[in-house]
Amino acid sequence: MSETRENRLKRLQMRSMRRGIKEMDIILMRYAAARLDDMDDAALDAYELLLNENDQDLYQWVSGQQEAPADLQAQIADVRAVATGQ
Template structure:
């Protein structure tokens, strides 16, 4: 059974909010709110796989403490980029 896009977006947004590490909740929720709705199915597939990764690894990749796996490097760079709201406030 194929998941409806609306249902998928809600599921991914919820998984972005409920990580276990508060820093990851904040980073991924911000990214999800700004980008998920516009992402094509292939990018949503990649984001879904990224959410399967361990929070400690994700945090290290996003903060640049460790290099992200090649599969996720572009997506990690987008997540780590300053948000539009942050840029506007500067």
Template sequence: MKMRSMRRGIKEMDLILSAYADRNLAGMNTAGLDNYDALLQENDQDLYQWVTGQVQPPAAFTDLIANIAQTFQK
């Protein structure tokens, strides 16, 4: 999943998701990893809009997207 986080379609998501993966993947439980895996299957343009707050993410990803946005801003 770390490699999939780093090799996205757009550079912005490479940076955002690789930073998140570096800081969080090792400490995630199975449910968290499953949710993150599902998120990685989403379109980069949608992910970017969700992370930047331009568009509300689907309910299944709301907490994860908030965590990703917070991690990237640190």
């Protein structure tokens, strides 16, 4: 039995706000609220992979302290844009 879209969105929202580092909780909670509903399945798959990344790495990428890996740069830029209100 496959997961319904509604359940998947709820699960990803929870994973976005229960990270371990409060800063990433806030950043990804806002991102999820702003973007998840409009994502297609491929974008949700990519976001789910992003959620598997280490919080310390994610924070450094989103904050610009380190460059994100090439395959994540566009997604990290979108997270950063939401986080900074751009």
